Structures are given as C-alpha cells and as structure tokens.
Amino acid sequence: MTWRTVARQDGKLTADSQSARLLLGLVAFVVLLAGYIYPMVTQPPHTTARFPAFVEGAVTTVVPFVGVLLGYNAVVSDRESGAIRLALSLPQSRGDVVFGKYLSRTGLLAATLVTALVAAGALVVYPFGELALGRFALYLLLAVAFGAVWSGIGLAVSLAVATKRRALVVGVVLLFLFVLVWDTLEQGVALGLAAAGLAADGLPAVAEFAFGLTPGRVFSRATVAFVDPSRGVEGAWYLGGPVALVLLALWLVGPVGLAYARFVGSDLS
Amino acid sequence: MAAIEADEVSKRYGTEQALDRVDLTVEEGETFGFLGPNGAGKSTFINVLLDFAKPTEGSASIFDNDCQADGVDARDRIGVLPEGYSVFDRLTGRQHIEYAMASKDADAEPNAILDRVGILDDADRQASDYSKGMAQRLVLGMALVGEPDLLLLDEPSTGLDPNGAAEMRQILREENERGATIFFSSHILEQVEAVCDRVGILQDGELVAVDTIEGLRASLGGGTKLVITLDRLDDGVIERVRGVDGVETAVAREDSTVEVTCTNDAKMDILVELHGAGVDVVNFRTEEASLEDMFIEYTGSR
Numbered sequence: 001m002t003w004r005t006v007a008r009q010d011g012k013l014t015a016d017s018q019s020a021r022l023l024l025g026l027v028a029f030v031v032l033l034a035g036y037i038y039p040m041v042t043q044p045p046h047t048t049a050r051f052p053a054f055v056e057g058a059v060t061t062v063v064p065f066v067g068v069l070l071g072y073n074a075v076v077s078d079r080e081s082g083a084i085r086l087a088l089s090l091p092q093s094r095g096d097v098v099f100g101k102y103l104s105r106t107g108l109l110a111a112t113l114v115t116a117l118v119a120a121g122a123l124v125v126y127p128f129g130e131l132a133l134g135r136f137a138l139y140l141l142l143a144v145a146f147g148a149v150w151s152g153i154g155l156a157v158s159l160a161v162a163t164k165r166r167a168l169v170v171g172v173v174l175l176f177l178f179v180l181v182w183d184t185l186e187q188g189v190a191l192g193l194a195a196a197g198l199a200a201d202g203l204p205a206v207a208e209f210a211f212g213l214t215p216g217r218v219f220s221r222a223t224v225a226f227v228d229p230s231r232g233v234e235g236a237w238y239l240g241g242p243v244a245l246v247l248l249a250l251w252l253v254g255p256v257g258l259a260y261a262r263f264v265g266s267d268l269s
Numbered sequence: 270m271a272a273i274e275a276d277e278v279s280k281r282y283g284t285e286q287a288l289d290r291v292d293l294t295v296e297e298g299e300t301f302g303f304l305g306p307n308g309a310g311k312s313t314f315i316n317v318l319l320d321f322a323k324p325t326e327g328s329a330s331i332f333d334n335d336c337q338a339d340g341v342d343a344r345d346r347i348g349v350l351p352e353g354y355s356v357f358d359r360l361t362g363r364q365h366i367e368y369a370m371a372s373k374d375a376d377a378e379p380n381a382i383l384d385r386v387g388i389l390d391d392a393d394r395q396a397s398d399y400s401k402g403m404a405q406r407l408v409l410g411m412a413l414v415g416e417p418d419l420l421l422l423d424e425p426s427t428g429l430d431p432n433g434a435a436e437m438r439q440i441l442r443e444e445n446e447r448g449a450t451i452f453f454s455s456h457i458l459e460q461v462e463a464v465c466d467r468v469g470i471l472q473d474g475e476l477v478a479v480d481t482i483e484g485l486r487a488s489l490g491g492g493t494k495l496v497i498t499l500d501r502l503d504d505g506v507i508e509r510v511r512g513v514d515g516v517e518t519a520v521a522r523e524d525s526t527v528e529v530t531c532t533n534d535a536k537m538d539i540l541v542e543l544h545g546a547g548v549d550v551v552n553f554r555t556e557e558a559s560l561e562d563m564f565i566e567y568t569g570s571r
Contacts, residue, residue, distance in 0.1 A: 005371040013359055082355035086408065089319060089349035090372040093341045267322040 002092040006100025007107075014070070014108060023066040024108060028116040030058045035120025039129060048121045049132035052139045053228050055120070059143060060216040064150045064179050067109055071154020072171040074101040075263075077164045085268060094264050102155050102256065109147040114140055132229075139227045142248070146219040149251040153215075156259035178214045186211045209238050218247040270333055272297045272419050272450040273318065277327035280313050280474075287313040289474040290327065295452055295467075297418075300445050302461035303454040304564065305471035311454040312352045314471070315423045319344070319351060331419065345373075348412030350405070352423035356396040362407050363392040366414060375415030386410040387436060401428030409437065413444070420444055422453035426460060438464050458564055470567050477567050495529040495536060498552035499543065502527070506546050513538045525551075 014020045034055040039046045042054060075098065078084040087097055117140055125131045157171045177185075189211075190203050198204075203211065212221070224231045225241025237243065273295040280288040288310045295301045305311050316322040317329050320340040329336045334343035357365060366379040383389040386406040391399065396407055405428050412420055420441070426434040441464055445451050455461050461468055462482060469479040478485060499506070502525040510519040510527065515535030520528045529539060536555070543550055 002372050002374075005368070008371075009360075009368060016359070077358075081358070082353050083357050085319075085321060085351045085354040086357065086411075088321065089344065089351045089354070090369060090411075091341050091345040092372055096341075265323075268316075 002090075003096040003100040003103065006087070006092065006097050007103040010074075010101050011104035011108065014105060020070060020108070023069055024112040027062055027066050027109070027112050030062045031055060031113070031116035031120050032123070034058050035123035038120075038124055044128070046124055046129035047132050048124050048129070048136035048139075049227055050230055051121065051124045051136075052223050053231060055117075056220055056223065059146070060219065061179060063109070063113070063143075063147050064153075064175055064216065067147055067150025067152075068154035068157070068171040068175055070105045070109060071102075071151040071156075072158050072167045073164055074105060074155050075158040076161060076167045079162070079268065080164055088268070095260070098155070098159065098256075098260055098263065102152065105155070106148045106151045109151050110144040113143050113147050117143060135227045135229070139223060142219060142222055142227070145248055145252060146215065149215045149219075149248065152252060152256040156255035159256075159259035159263040179216060182211070182214055182216075205236060205238075208236075212239055213247065215248070215251045218244045218251065222248055270297065271295060271330075272299075273301075273329070273331055273452060274333075275314070275317075275327070275329045278314065278317055278324045278329050279326040280310075280317060280322060281325045286474050288317070288324070291471075291474075291476050293469060293476060293479065295450060297450050298445075298448060299466045300441065300451040300464055301453075302465035302468040303452065303471065304458070304461055304468050305454075305456065307456055309471040310474040311456075311471055312423055313474075315352065315421065315454060318421060319349065321351075346417055347419040347421055348414065348417035350408050350412050350420075350422040350425050354408065356399065356404050356407065358397055360396055361393050362388055362396050362399070362403075362410075365396055365407055366410055369411040369414040373415040377414050382410045382413055385413070385440065387433075402430065402433055405429055405437075406433070409440065413440075416447065417449060419450045419452065422451070424455060425453055426455065426457060434460065470564065472567065493531055493533050493536065494556040495527075495531065495539065496554050496556060497527045497529065497539075497543070497550055499525045499527065500549040500551050501525055503546065503548060506543070506548060509542055509546050510539055513542050 035051070038051055038054045075084065078087065084097070088094065121131070121136055153174060154171055157167050157174070161167045161170060186203070189207060193203065193207075202208070212218070221239060221244040222241055225244060271294045273293065275291050275293040278288055278291045279286070291310075291314060303311055303314070313322060317324050318331060318336050320336050320343075323337055331343040332346060334345075336343045357368070360368065362383060363379050366377070366382055369375075370377050370379070380389060380392070383392045386409050388399075388403055388406050388410070391403060396404065399407060405425065409422075409425065412422070422441075425437055425441075429437060438460065441451050441453070445464075451464075465482065467479065467481050468485070470477050502521060507519050507521050507527065510516060510529060513531075513535055515532035516539065517530045517532075518528075522528055531539065540550060540553070
C-alpha cells in the first residue's frame, strides 16, 4: 500500500508548487466565470442541467492543458534527475510510484474541478435558476473523468519519454492536435472530400467516427446524451451516449495503461 | 537462506556484455566487498538486484525473493544506497528519513539516525542543497531506517572525505555486529580490505575471483612477495627468475630491484638461481601481498 505514501508526498509537493497552483487556479477561474455570466448572457430557463453546454467550450479547452501540464513531469523529471532510483530502492514498486503520482495529480485536478463546478452551479441556481441535482451530479462525474483522461495522458507522456523537455514537446503537440486544430482539420478534410466530389453531404461514416474519437468530443457527446435535456442525440448509433461512455473509459485507462506496461518492462537509464 | 543469490546472471546492452554469467552467493551475516575497476559491471549487477535493470539471462534473489518477480518483497528487508541517484526535490533531510520510514512502514527516531550519519545540524535544510558527501550520508541514513537485514551499497564512500569514509566504515561495522549482512561495491581497495570478510572481483562483466582476503593471498603464490635489490640487473636475469618453479610474477623495478611473487617454498630457489646467474643480492625482504597486488594480478589493471 505504499502508493499512499507516494500519493501523499507527491500531492503535498504538487499543491505547494506555484505553477500547479496557477494551473488549478485557472481552471477554477474559468469555470466560476462561466457560472457567473451564464445567467446574464443566455435566455432562461437557467438550470444546472443546461449549464454544462455553456461551460463546455471552456472546460474542453482549459482542462486538457492543465491536465497535461500537471502530468507531463510526474515521472520523467525524477527519472532524469535520478530521484526515481532513490524511490525505487525503497520497498515500493514502479506501479506504486506511478499510481501514487497519478492519484495525487488527478485528485488535485478533480478536487479543483468539482469545487469550482459546484460553486458555479450555486451561481447558476441563485437567485433565479433551477437545480437539477441528479443530472448535475452526473456531469461532475463526467468532468472528473475528463480531467483524469488528460492528466493520464500527461502521465503517459511522462512515462514514455526519456527527458522532461521531450515530454513537454510531446504533450504540447498532443494538445495542439486534439484541442486546437482538430475542428479545423475536420473541416479541411470535409472540404477536401467535397471538392473531390467524394462526399457532398458531410463526412463519410468512418471519418465522422474517427474525428469523433478525441477525448473532448467523446466527453461532449456523453454530456449531451446524459446531462443536457435541451439537446438530443442525433446521428448514428456510434455517435451516441453509450459508445461515448465506453470511449471515455478507454481514454481513461488506455494511454496510461500502455505507457505503464512499457515502463515496467524497461531498464532505468 | 542466502542474503543474495545470483544464478548465472547475464546482461547485454546491444552487443556489449555488461555481465557474463555471474554466479554469487552472499551468506547472511557476512560483509562482502564487490571489487572491480570502473566499468567492470558492478553497478549493473546491483541494478539487477534492485530491478532497475532486467537480466538478459539468469536470475537473482534477495532472501529467496526473486529480484524481478517479487521486487518489492526483495527490497522489503534491505537498506540501499544506490548509484546515480539524486535526492528528492523540495524535501528536507528529515523529510527524506520520514519518507523512508513511511515507505518501509518502520518506526525510527529520525533525529537519532540523522545524528548517527552526521547531518543532524542540516536536517531541516532542503536536501537538494546538500553536498555530494552530505547526500551520501543522508541516503545511508535512509538505508538504516527499520534495521534492515541487508545493506546494499553502491560505492558508498563516493564524495566522502577520508574522515567521512572512516565514519561510514564504522557504521558498516556496527550494522554487521547487529546482525546485518553488508554488500558493497568499491574500486577503493583499502576500504574493502578494512571491513570485508569476503571479496568478489569483477572484471569485464565476469566474476574472476570470490574468496576471503586470506584465501586470495593463498591462491596468489602463498601471498609472498620478495623485494630483492641486486648489485646490477643483467639481461636475462628476470627470465631466469621466472623460470624457477613456484614463481608467479617477476617484475624489474628501478635501482636494480626485482619484485617477485611466489610460493613460500620458492624463496630459496630464487636466491640460488640469482647466485647461479652471477649477480649479488644487496638487499632482500619479503612482504605480504596486499589486496592491491592481488587486484592487479587478477584484473591486470589499476
């Protein structure tokens, strides 16, 4: 059970570090700001079940960045310095170290997200809004899972590469691809296919599915399907809620699981 | 039950053979010195024991726990001073000891340990500001947490001044008297000679000798070294000495001095041979072969 020791230690150090506080503060600020302006800039009814649609853009942009930046140096910086040799000289496994760090960093992000979302929910409900408790609780769960996906991706990068610098580069490239240019890429492919006369009315099913695979898209579809009553799920079954949940679960365990398996089997330096 | 058991451990990095079928048993309660020049594979062997590296072939165990399959159990009863480590960032010396206590689930008095390794005064400073020698002391302190049954130390005196090295040896002696097995690697012979019951000599990944220091002496021509000063050193004299039965090595030094390692019985034969060669023996003394002589003998290097 020494992953507890690692988690406690790492959590304390991460929470004490200025950069981590700044990142987590950014998450809280963006979510609270959204909660504050939501009743002002949208038409009623204001409910905590519709609020997720409003905050979606902010969450799917900020959380990935914060998740990756919290996770990318978790293991690789210790590996680069040699501190991991000291940690692994003690009776704790590589799994203990990785799991402890994953837990501490994901936990900090999750705690920040939940606190901020609950506070934002209060801003939505008070004074004229409406509380949809069950749906909002479900949204909190999905948001925590989404945060865990991205801190997991950050940790996976940290496990997979040899230097902190490379981890940062790979992490930023992934963010750039999945968060910043994905929509543009999709439009580009759609326009290209249309110009070539291959797909006049939207993307073919395979491409549509493929473009819908990113964590952000999956998270959004799950939110639409299970939280927001105003938006229905349209389109094919593979873009529906249950598939989105499965994909979210795959994102949750896939990257970090694969990177961990590789890490466990490799020699240190 | 052996403290350390290595069974035909080999490790290849690409085409380089870092360890070549190392067979070694370290019994409980002994102090074992692991000797070899830099790059001989000492750290690779310790890395295998700590599961930092997986052996290409063979297996190793600590107190019957396989170092790879049951790494956590293998490390449960040991204290380690690894090579190439760095202290944890943003933790004080005291917090390092407390971390080791939490991880080993052991009770200890941090102040007592910090005092024992001589860094109590700096206990509340960030360990990342420590000098190399202080870091070595701190990590030795972490290793001592929980009264381990085995201390596994990779070049423990690195970064220590002679005083520090002596204190380190004293701690190792005390731990051994408490009942702990000590296994440490070094390329510094005096340290090994001073504290070890047995030594193993590693050369190019191969374990070329494992024995007590006396045993090594005995295997090296009865451990006798003759230092003979002649009135002059004619051509062919060294060759004639080498031809005497029982002579292991014969080396010409400056000032017409010859150093010969040989079996005890061969001493007189050598003198007779020199007389026969027509050179006069001006001075003559015997020395006990030092570990360094043996080391050079075995590894052909300093």
